[in-house]
Amino acid sequence: MPETLRILNTLSQPCSELPPTTPIILDEEFINAYQVMPESTLSSPSGQHVGHYKAILDDHFLVFLHASMSTLPFQTGFIPDRWKKIVDIMLQKDPGSSRCHRLRIIAPFEVT
Numbered sequence: 001m002p003e004t005l006r007i008l009n010t011l012s013q014p015c016s017e018l019p020p021t022t023p024i025i026l027d028e029e030f031i032n033a034y035q036v037m038p039e040s041t042l043s044s045p046s047g048q049h050v051g052h053y054k055a056i057l058d059d060h061f062l063v064f065l066h067a068s069m070s071t072l073p074f075q076t077g078f079i080p081d082r083w084k085k086i087v088d089i090m091l092q093k094d095p096g097s098s099r100c101h102r103l104r105i106i107a108p109f110e111v112t
Contacts, residue, residue: 024071024074024075025067025068025070025071025074026067027060027063027064027067029067030063030066030067030070031057031063034050034053034054034057035054035057037050037054038050039051039054053066088105088106089105089106090103090104090105091103091104091105091106092104
C-alpha cells in the first residue's frame with residue numbers, strides 16, 4: 001500500500017515540477033510500442049503477456065495509467081520491488097547449437 005500511495009502522489013505532481021531532462025513515456029509511445037509487438041513475444045512472472053497490454057490500447061485512461069506507471073522510475077528513481085526480479089532465458093538461435101554467441105537472451109520482467 002505505501003508503494004501505491006507514493007505512486008499516486010507522484011502522479012498528482014504537475015509536470016512543471018519535474019526536471020527538464022526527465023524522460024516521460026507518452027501515451028502514443030506506449031500504444032505504438034505494443035501495437036507492433038507480437039502477443040507471443042513476452043511474458044512476465046505474474047502471467048501477464050503482451051495480449052494484456054494490447055487489450056487496453058483503445059482505452060485512453062488505461063493507456064495513460066500504464067504509461068504513467070512506466071514513467072515513474074525515470075521521474076522519481078523509485079522502482080517497485082516486483083520490477084526488480086528478472087528471469088534470464090537463453091534461446092538457441094540455431095536449434096541444437098549451444099554456442100554462447102549463438103544464444104539469444106531474453107529477460108521477461110513485470111511491467112505493471
